[in-house]
Amino acid sequence: MSQSNATMNLTMYRISSWLKSPKPYLMFVGFGLVLSFWYFSVEVWKLPRFQDMPSLTEVFEEWFSEDPYYGLSIYTPEYYKHIGISLRRIAYAFCLATALGVPLGLFLGWSQKLREYIFPLFELLRPIPVLAWVPLAIIMFSGSETPVIFLTFLASFFATTLNTMLGVESIDEEYSRAAYCLGASRWQTFVHVVVPGAMPYIFTGLQISIGVAWFSLVAGEMVSGQYGLGYIINTAYIMVQYSQIIIGMITLGLFGYVTSALVRLAGDYMMQWRVRELALGGD
Amino acid sequence: MSTLPKDDSMPIKGAIRIEDVVKVYDPDGAAVMAVDHCSIDIPAGEICMIVGPSGCGKTTLLNTIAGFHGLTSGHIYLDDEVLCGPGKEKAEPGSDRIVVFQNGALFPWKTNLDNIAFGPMMEGKLSKDEIYEKARKMMVDAGLEGTEDSFPGEVSSGLRRRVEIVRALMNEPKVLLFDEPYRALDSLTKSVMHEALLDIYYKNKVTIFFITHDLEEAIFLGHRLIIMSSRPCKPKKIVEVDIPHPRDYSVLTSPRFREIMNEAKGVVNEEARKAFEAGEKEG
Amino acid sequence: MNITKVLRKFSGRAALRGVIAIIVFIAIWEFGSRSLDLIGWRMPFVGLIPPPSSVLASWTGLFMEPSYWQSWYMSFLRVFTGFIVAMIIGIPLGLYMAINRTFYGIAFPSFEILRPIPPLAWVPASIIFWPTQEMSIAFVTFLGAFYTIVINVLGGAKSINRQYLQAAQSMGASQRDIFRRIVLPATLPSIVVGSAVGMGITWEVVVAAEMISGGGAGGGASGGLGFFIWSSYVGGSYEQIIVGMISIGIAGYISSELLRKLGGRFTPWLKTR
Numbered sequence: 001m002s003q004s005n006a007t008m009n010l011t012m013y014r015i016s017s018w019l020k021s022p023k024p025y026l027m028f029v030g031f032g033l034v035l036s037f038w039y040f041s042v043e044v045w046k047l048p049r050f051q052d053m054p055s056l057t058e059v060f061e062e063w064f065s066e067d068p069y070y071g072l073s074i075y076t077p078e079y080y081k082h083i084g085i086s087l088r089r090i091a092y093a094f095c096l097a098t099a100l101g102v103p104l105g106l107f108l109g110w111s112q113k114l115r116e117y118i119f120p121l122f123e124l125l126r127p128i129p130v131l132a133w134v135p136l137a138i139i140m141f142s143g144s145e146t147p148v149i150f151l152t153f154l155a156s157f158f159a160t161t162l163n164t165m166l167g168v169e170s171i172d173e174e175y176s177r178a179a180y181c182l183g184a185s186r187w188q189t190f191v192h193v194v195v196p197g198a199m200p201y202i203f204t205g206l207q208i209s210i211g212v213a214w215f216s217l218v219a220g221e222m223v224s225g226q227y228g229l230g231y232i233i234n235t236a237y238i239m240v241q242y243s244q245i246i247i248g249m250i251t252l253g254l255f256g257y258v259t260s261a262l263v264r265l266a267g268d269y270m271m272q273w274r275v276r277e278l279a280l281g282g283d
Numbered sequence: 284m285s286t287l288p289k290d291d292s293m294p295i296k297g298a299i300r301i302e303d304v305v306k307v308y309d310p311d312g313a314a315v316m317a318v319d320h321c322s323i324d325i326p327a328g329e330i331c332m333i334v335g336p337s338g339c340g341k342t343t344l345l346n347t348i349a350g351f352h353g354l355t356s357g358h359i360y361l362d363d364e365v366l367c368g369p370g371k372e373k374a375e376p377g378s379d380r381i382v383v384f385q386n387g388a389l390f391p392w393k394t395n396l397d398n399i400a401f402g403p404m405m406e407g408k409l410s411k412d413e414i415y416e417k418a419r420k421m422m423v424d425a426g427l428e429g430t431e432d433s434f435p436g437e438v439s440s441g442l443r444r445r446v447e448i449v450r451a452l453m454n455e456p457k458v459l460l461f462d463e464p465y466r467a468l469d470s471l472t473k474s475v476m477h478e479a480l481l482d483i484y485y486k487n488k489v490t491i492f493f494i495t496h497d498l499e500e501a502i503f504l505g506h507r508l509i510i511m512s513s514r515p516c517k518p519k520k521i522v523e524v525d526i527p528h529p530r531d532y533s534v535l536t537s538p539r540f541r542e543i544m545n546e547a548k549g550v551v552n553e554e555a556r557k558a559f560e561a562g563e564k565e566g
Numbered sequence: 567m568n569i570t571k572v573l574r575k576f577s578g579r580a581a582l583r584g585v586i587a588i589i590v591f592i593a594i595w596e597f598g599s600r601s602l603d604l605i606g607w608r609m610p611f612v613g614l615i616p617p618p619s620s621v622l623a624s625w626t627g628l629f630m631e632p633s634y635w636q637s638w639y640m641s642f643l644r645v646f647t648g649f650i651v652a653m654i655i656g657i658p659l660g661l662y663m664a665i666n667r668t669f670y671g672i673a674f675p676s677f678e679i680l681r682p683i684p685p686l687a688w689v690p691a692s693i694i695f696w697p698t699q700e701m702s703i704a705f706v707t708f709l710g711a712f713y714t715i716v717i718n719v720l721g722g723a724k725s726i727n728r729q730y731l732q733a734a735q736s737m738g739a740s741q742r743d744i745f746r747r748i749v750l751p752a753t754l755p756s757i758v759v760g761s762a763v764g765m766g767i768t769w770e771v772v773v774a775a776e777m778i779s780g781g782g783a784g785g786g787a788s789g790g791l792g793f794f795i796w797s798s799y800v801g802g803s804y805e806q807i808i809v810g811m812i813s814i815g816i817a818g819y820i821s822s823e824l825l826r827k828l829g830g831r832f833t834p835w836l837k838t839r
Contacts, residue, residue, distance in 0.1 A: 026671030034676045052694055113583075120584030121591055127822075128815035129770040132792070134777065135799035135807045140611045177351055178388035182402035182454060183378035192401070196392035215684040219774040222686065230687065234778075237690030245694075249687045256682030273392045277436035 010279060054243040062243045063250075070241040072232065083251065085227040086217060089145075090259065093152035094213050101160030101209070102202055108161070109168020110194055122161070130155040130212070131219045138224055148220035148228075155216040156209040163205025167198030200274065203267035210263050214256045229255075293328040296362050297457035297490035299348065300324050304357035306343050317343040319515030320357075327362075327457075330484065330491040332505035334498065334551060336558035340516030341494045342385075345460050348492065349382045350374035361457065378402055378454035383447050385462045389435040395446045396422065396431040402454040418453060425449050425483060441472040445479055452487050461493040465500065474532060477503055485529055498551060502526075502543050503534060510550050513558035520550045592618050616805045624805035625812075634794070641776070641790035641817060644700075645768050648707025652764060656712050657757060660719025661749065677716070685709040685771050689778050703775045710771035711764035718763070722756020723749055755836060758829030765825050769818040791817065 018024065041050040043057065062068050066075045073079060108115045108122075130151060137147035175197055179189040221230025229252045236244035268275050306318040317340040325331045335341050346352040348359055348366065350373055358368035366374040381402075382388075389398050399418040403409055409417075422428060425445055435443050444464055451459055465473050477500065484491065495501050501508050508522040524543055526534055534540055596619060597604070598612030608614075616624075628634040663670045685706050692702040726749060734744050776792025789797065791814050798806035830836075 022668075023671050026668060027675040030672040030674075030676040031679075033672065049695055049697070053691070116580040116583040117587045121587045124588060125815075127819040128811050129766075129773045129818065131770055131774040131777070132795055132811045132814050134774075135795055136615060136811065138799070139804060139807075140614050172386070172388070174384045174386060174388040175390060177349070177376070177382065178384060178390075179401075179405075180376035181349060181378065181381045182405060182450070184401075184405040188405050192393075192405075193390065196390070199392070211682075214682070215686065215770070218684045218686045219778075222689070222778055223774075233687055233690055237693070242691075242694060245690050249683050249691070252687050253679065253681075253683040256684070257679075260682065271392070273434040273436060276434055277391070 052242075054246050059243045059246045059250075063247050070236070070239075070244050072244055072247060082227055082229055082232055083255065086221070086229045087255065089149050089152060089217055089221075089228065090210075090213055093149050093217070094156055094210060097153050097156030097160050097209060097213070098206060101157045101205075102164050105161040105164025105202075105205075106168060106190075106194060106198060109165040109198065110190060115165075119165075122158075126158055126162075130158075130216045134220065134223050137220075144224055144226055147224060148217065151220040152213050152217045155212040159209040159212055160202075160205045163208065164198055164202050167201025167205070168194055170201060171197035199267075199271055203263070203271070206263050206267070207260060210260050211256070214252065214259070218252065294457070294488045294490070295327060297327040298325060298360075298362055299458060299490060299492065300358075300360040300363075301344070301348075302358040302360070304344070304347065304359060305355045306340070306347065306352070307355045316515040318347075319517045321517045323509060323518060325490060325492065327490055328488045329507060330493060330505045332501035332508045333492065333494045333511060334496065334501045334508050334547070335494075335511030335516065336513050336551075336555040337496060340514055341511055342462055344516060345382070345462055345492065345494055348374065348458075349380055349460055350376035378406065379456050380458045380460055381451040381454060381456045382460045382462060383444075383451055383464045385464065385466055387435075387440070387443055387447055387464070389443055389447050389450070391434060391436050394432050394434055395427065395438070398435065398446060399450045399453055401450065406454070421449050421453060422446075424486070425479070439472075440468060441476055444468070444476055448480065448483060452483065452489075455487075456489060458490045458492060461491065461495075463494050463496070465495075465497075473497075473500070478531060480504065481528070481530060498544060498547055499535070502540060502547070503530065508547060510547060510554070513554045514561060519554065520547075522547050616808065621805050621808045621812075624803070625809045628806070628809060637789065637791045637794040638813065638817060641772055641792065641814070642821075644703055644707055644772050644776075644790060645765075645821060647704050648772070649711050649761075649765060649768050651704070652708045652711035652715055652768075653761065655708075656715035656760075657719055660716040661723055661753065663716075663720050664723030664753075665745070665749065674720075677713075681713050681717075685767075686774050686778070689775055693779065699779055703772070703779060706775045707768055707771050710767040711761075714764040714767060715757070715760045718756045718760025719753055722753040722760075725756075726752045754833050758825075758833060761829065762822055762825055765822050766818065769814065769821070773814055 035056060039056045041047045042053050042055040062070065063073055065073045068076060071078065072082075104118075108118060133151055133154060134147070137150045141147045141150055171194065175193050176189050179193045184192065217228070218230035218233070221228040222234040229248050233245050233248040233252075236242065236248065301321060301323040304318055304321045305316070308315045308317055321344065323331070333341050333344070343352065347354055350367070353373040354367055356369070359366045359374065361379065365371060389395075390401070393401065396415070396418055399422060400414050403414040403417070404411070419431065422431060425448075427442065427445060427449065430438050430442060430446070435446065438446075447464070448459075465476055468476060481504065491504075493501075493504065502522075502524055505524055506528075507524060509518050510520045510522065511517065512519040522543060526537070526539055526543075595612060596617045598609035599615060599617035601607055601609040601613050659673075663673055688706050688709055689702070692705045693699065696702040696705055730748050730752065731744060734748050739747065772790065773792035773795070776790040777796040791810055795807050795810035795814075798804070798810060
């Protein structure tokens with residue numbers, strides 16, 4: 001009870017000291033500079049090259065219009081359909097990659113024998129960019145949905161597995177020794193020492209994994225696939241509906257940011273000990 | 284020969300006999316002798332201080348008793364039972380011999396209480412309620428009440444050390460193996476920790492195998508000092524500390540303490556110089 | 567991972583195990599691809615792709631083709647152009663953000679807002695903006711490496727041990743000296759790490775950009791390895807897709823290895839063990 005109160009107070013304190021510092025004001029100066037550069041270069045000064053770009057007002061009018069010119073705004077169900085489909089693909093791929101990658105990484109780090117068998121093969125396949133798999137994925141999996149999910153999964157899977165393995169290798173040997181000393185069996189040591197000990201790396205891996213998932217999702221959706229945010233961007237380009245390109249990009253950035261924040265929150269929730277250590281030592 | 288009192292207060296179990304132990308490391312084909320024909324006899328209930336310069340091979344000895352390393356030749360017995368020797372390459376790590384590590388190996392992801400309950404929980408002989416009741420009681424006895432639900436990272440390093448010793452005692456071990464546990468503490472905290480350790484020892488008589496390079500610590504705590512020669516490690520001189528237990532900090536200023544100190548110091552300094560010069564040659 | 571390190575780490579029994587795993591993998595692939603002919607049952611997924619033996623045959627056939635090597639050259643050119651520009655802009659930007667609080671306050675939040683947009687989402691906008699296709703691919707490639715390099719440089723420069731700076735100050739170093747002799751070298755390891763990661767992303771982006779934009783203006787051989795894969799797919803020569811994938815894997819490996827060697831040259835004090 002008091003614990004949550006203390007956390008609350010700490011948050012309030014941080015917010016108030018953040019507001020007192022110049023940080024938020026500088027941040028808005030920065031945003032203002034970026035947006036006004038966009039506005040002036042395209043609409044007012046009409047700089048060469050820039051004048052072909054969709055303008056700030058055009059994009060935002062379209063985005064917030066109840067009756068959008070190109071048919072996509074926050075009021076159209078179509079917009080949410082694209083978002084929903086992209087999110088669903090990310091969810092499938094990310095969950096599958098986590099469900100397979102974390103256990104595999106844990107066992108690779110834990111068992112030297114397994115590592116000696118699997119790791120060279122893993123390292124052999126890893127340098128191939130995920131996006132080079134696109135045609136092969138289309139050949140191997142039927143339909144347009146599975147190839148895109150497979151690509152997204154592949155990118156996440158490599159990141160998660162590798163980081164989890166590094167996480168296990170990073171655990172100080174004294175922890176497992178202490179566990180053995182206290183009478184833990186090999187399996188108990190795995191559950192109580194290896195899994196939580198690797199947790200910080202696992203979550204770093206998941207953070208990277210969600211990033212690369214969006215990265216390859218966009219590529220997959222642009223090349224093949226129907227619906228989705230990458231698809232919006234690509235078709236808007238082909239149909240010369242340029243303001244939609246920007247709407248697609250902003251939406252992607254937004255959801256990319258939110259999903260990675262969610263992963264971070266999940267990590268904080270599962271690693272209370274780190275949060276509390278950092279809260280004590282933090283400035 | 285020992286200064287141990289011959290009365291009922293001493294445990295019957297926990298005698299360690301190290302017999303003609305040799306340990307040779309063989310990294311990159313260059314054989315390095317870490318322990319050379321070393322024999323030490325530790326009666327049950329003795330606080331035996333192993334003193335020697337850094338990197339002399341003391342920790343190797345401790346690791347073979349704990350079961351983290353194997354031996355090259357020789358025997359180690361616990362109560363006349365072979366822990367390791369020819370035919371039994373490595374001792375089985377077990378909760379009859381618990382190590383308190385140099386850098387501390389409390390699991391940072393478990394609360395202090397969970398850390399203390401870890402050993403019995405792994406053994407699973409008692410019910411969870413019984414274990415936690417015992418753990419809470421032991422924490423109160425050791426002056427640790429109020430820190431049960433904190434994570435190790437949230438309390439001072441001195442407190443952490445005490446939690447770790449309590450954790451080790453929860454399994455009712457016959458032997459505690461200390462690997463320079465107070466190395467990282469400042470000298471003021473150290474003196475508090477010494478008294479706390481003795482306090483715990485008087486309540487739970489166990490055999491203590493304590494590695495240190497701090498002479499004052501060694502004489503204050505130990506029944507006996509075994510001063511080791513630097514690489515390869517073998518006993519060079521045994522110093523009996525005939526100051527009666529229970530001791531407190533007034534012992535430090537007693538003339539007898541000074542005498543023992545002077546007796547030991549010459550030998551230790553000579554070994555430290557040898558180790559230092561050997562280190563220079565290697566580098 | 568460094569080759570010699572891998573060899574040392576996986577010497578003897580371990581090397582044998584790795585080789586066994588790879589041979590088993592290739593054998594399953596070969597068998598799976600031919601499963602329809604051999605046992606009249608098509609292995610799922612693997613049964614749809616060409617077997618390694620025909621991939622190898624197709625590859626040896628390509629060795630003599632200048633257009634295949636032209637693809638290598640084009641991709642390398644794009645990767646290094648984008649990458650070097652990202653270094654030239656990213657390193658000073660990261661360092662300046664690290665030493666100037668006001669600039670950091672203004673620039674960093676905007677930077678963080680733009681960062682989650684995947685580089686590939688910039689492809690169409692980039693094609694509209696830049697006059698030539700080549701420049702738009704270079705721009706997207708640049709973006710891929712840019713974020714990683716900036717973040718790493720910034721993190722590296724911010725985590726410098728304060729005592730180094732204080733030691734330098736107490737020995738009478740000027741601001742300029744501190745920057746040149748402390749901040750810059752202390753950040754070098756992070757620059758190397760950031761570049762290595764950035765290099766990996768650059769290859770990903772180049773491949774995708776080449777696939778999406780359908781090769782350079784000339785099409786065909788000027789398209790690079792990504793386009794090589796895509797045109798093989800469109801042309802139905804599936805063996806060549808896999809040749810292309812392996813080629814990109816090798817090219818990516820060579821570039822990160824080069825970078826690591828170069829990085830090691832610049833940071834000799836990190837050579838431990």
